[in-house]
Amino acid sequence: MRKEFGVKAILYPQPVLILASYDLEGNVWAMNAAWGGISEENEISVCLTPTHKTIVSALKQGCLTISPGTAKEVAACDYVGIATGNKDADKMKKSGWHFEKAPHVNAPIIKELPMTIECKIKEFNTDTCIMKLEIVNVLVDDSVLTDGKIDLEKLQPIAFDAANRAYVKLTEKVGDAWKSGLKLMK
Ligand SMILES: Cc1cc2nc3c(=O)[nH]c(=O)nc-3n(C[C@H](O)[C@H](O)[C@H](O)COP(=O)(O)O)c2cc1C
Numbered sequence: 001m002r003k004e005f006g007v008k009a010i011l012y013p014q015p016v017l018i019l020a021s022y023d024l025e026g027n028v029w030a031m032n033a034a035w036g037g038i039s040e041e042n043e044i045s046v047c048l049t050p051t052h053k054t055i056v057s058a059l060k061q062g063c064l065t066i067s068p069g070t071a072k073e074v075a076a077c078d079y080v081g082i083a084t085g086n087k088d089a090d091k092m093k094k095s096g097w098h099f100e101k102a103p104h105v106n107a108p109i110i111k112e113l114p115m116t117i118e119c120k121i122k123e124f125n126t127d128t129c130i131m132k133l134e135i136v137n138v139l140v141d142d143s144v145l146t147d148g149k150i151d152l153e154k155l156q157p158i159a160f161d162a163a164n165r166a167y168v169k170l171t172e173k174v175g176d177a178w179k180s181g182l183k184l185m186k
Contacts, residue, residue, distance in 0.1 A: 005163070009035065013159035013170060016069030016077055017046065020099075020108045021058035028092050028099045028108045029054040032069070032081025034160040039132065044119065047129040053085030055131075063105035063120045064133070067113035071156040071169050073097075076112070078167070104137045114141035114155055 015037060020030040031054040036046030044066060048055050058064035069077035076095045085091045099108040105118045119133035144154040158167045 008163070010162045012161075014162055016158050016160050016167060017044075018067045018069055018077055018080065018110060018113060019046070019048075019054050019058070019064050020067070020110055021054050021064040022061055022107060023053075023057040024060055027057075029057050029085045030080045030092060030095070030097070030108075030110065031055075031084075032077055034162065042135045043122070044117070044133045044135060046131050046133070048124070048131050049129070050124070050126050051086070053091075058107070058121060059124065061106050063107045063118070065102050065105070065107045065109060066117040066119055066133070067110050068115050068155070068157045069167070070113060071158055071167075073112050074158060074167050077158070102137075102139070109139065114144045115139070115150070115157075 014034045017033045017036050018030055019033055020028060022028060031052050033046050033048065036044060039045040050056070050059075054064070076097055079095055080091070083091045083094070088094075096112075098111040100111060101107075102109050102116060102118045105120060107118065109116045116139045117135055118137040118139065120136055122132040122134050124131040140150055140155075144151055146154065152171050152173075157170045159170050160166075161168050
């Protein structure tokens with residue numbers, strides 16, 4: 001027996017993407033987005049509401065950054081997804097996060113989130129809600145690298161569990177891609 005859940009936006013894993021941008025006055029805005037993922041070799045697509053403060057600002061700059069949410073920063077990651085800069089001018093001060101400009105786009109790095117993807121906005125279709133973003137660089141802090149490679153035990157990225165309205169860790173390795181299945185090839 002399988003229980004039917006009907007038409008629900010539930011998929012595993014769903015990312016916790018923290019999008020960040022500067023407005024024209026140089027203030028930082030950030031929000032949480034789960035409806036997104038890699039759509040080409042150098043492209044991420046995300047379904048976004050155009051009126052979010054972070055998105056209004058990003059559209060004016062033509063760019064934004066995306067940082068995977070982490071277990072250590074789960075409260076702030078959730079907070080930027082429930083508070084809006086449209087209603088609270090102090091939203092980002094309350095997050096407790098600190099920022100510096102990314103090297104390749106005019107958008108902020110969130111210092112507390114060790115991985116940052118610098119993106120240029122390619123297109124935004126408000127009818128479909130899909131924003132396509134070109135990846136121009138990926139920055140990863142030394143503190144979460146082992147032998148120069150991204151170490152998930154150190155980064156502690158989290159996923160969004162839509163069915164249970166929860167955040168879960170994505171850390172345990174269970175196989176090798178393009179390798180674990182080789183034993184079944186005859
Ligand atoms: C778990 C979670 C996932 C979210 N996913 C999205 C999403 O994919 N797209 C979107 O437009 N908003 C999403 N939101 C809502 C925005 O993060 C939220 O409206 C936020 O307050 C916008 O902030 P801003 O107006 O300051 O930019 C999500 C919120 C949470 C908590």
